[in-house]
């Protein structure tokens with residue numbers, strides 16, 4: 620995990636490689652089918668955003684996918700799930716090799732999500748805040764027919780405002796609580812987190828999705844934290860006022876999204892649990908991975924259709940994921 624715990628609060632470092640892949644290619648990285656490879660860990664919430672956006676937009680044929688081992692070693696993310704421990708397309712064993720191909724003197728952190736230029740093997744970007752927005756806008760020419768507009772122009776100000784609050788108090792808030800070394804830091808993050816979740820519950824009691832009446836980027840960003848909540852944040856990060864399953868509106872909202880093609884089919888709870896509990900050994904020195912929670916509730920009816928709204932507006936759901944990208948169902 621990059622960032623530092625200095626005086627009190629865990630600091631998330633800005634992305635070092637923030638080039639953009641654009642439709643007009645002015646950035647030097649033009650949108651091009653088959654040229655780029657998205658590297659993710661299925662454990663990582665920031666990477667999960669890009670996995671969901673890629674599925675919803677039908678960008679699988681245009682951007683290939685590399686999935687790392689959920690557990691890093693001292694050289695960080697590695698391709699041990701692939702034959703011979705090498706990514707079959709990039710031919711590398713560690714994601715750091717793409718970082719170094721881009722900047723040989725680079726000594727900073729190696730993080731996912733990352734987009735790598737396949738012909739040169741060089742990292743293009745690890746800017747997780749920007750990647751999904753660019754998939755929704757710059758990559759429009761390669762979206763599947765009927766793909767949703769995840770970042771509609773008229774709603775951008777509202778989406779950005781919701782995203783900023785959700786990032787500070789929820790997405791990153793759980794990390795501040797979990798990595799706190801001082802009680803006040805933890806308590807402040809915990810309080811802000813649950814105040815925000817309560818406010819989001821009120822908002823979502825009357826509307827099916829966070830902004831407008833279809834799924835947007837805002838829903839993707841909240842979902843990736845909610846789906847990890849009971850499996851890791853509630854216990855491992857001490858965010859334990861309530862489980863997700865004890866917050867009825869958010870639990871139904873999260874189930875609704877989970878059961879929407881493009882969301883639940885990106886989630887691997889085994890990777891999520893093994894990563895957090897085994898990697899953060901300062902929090903969990905035994906590295907024992909808990910057996911629970913019971914995940915069977917994720918597929919139960921959510922009842923949110925009565926709030927109106929349609930997942931994809933006038934569009935259609937994406938087809939099932941490619942066979943080599945399927946993940947085990949929750950059990």
Ligand SMILES: N[C@@H](CCC(=O)N[C@@H](CS)C(=O)NCC(=O)O)C(=O)O
Nearest residue numbers: 620621631632663664665729730731
């Ligand atoms: N790139 C951002 C956000 C993405 C991020 O934090 N990803 C995590 C995984 S969830 C990561 O790869 N951290 C580096 C590491 O664990 O070695 C950052 O460096 O803070």
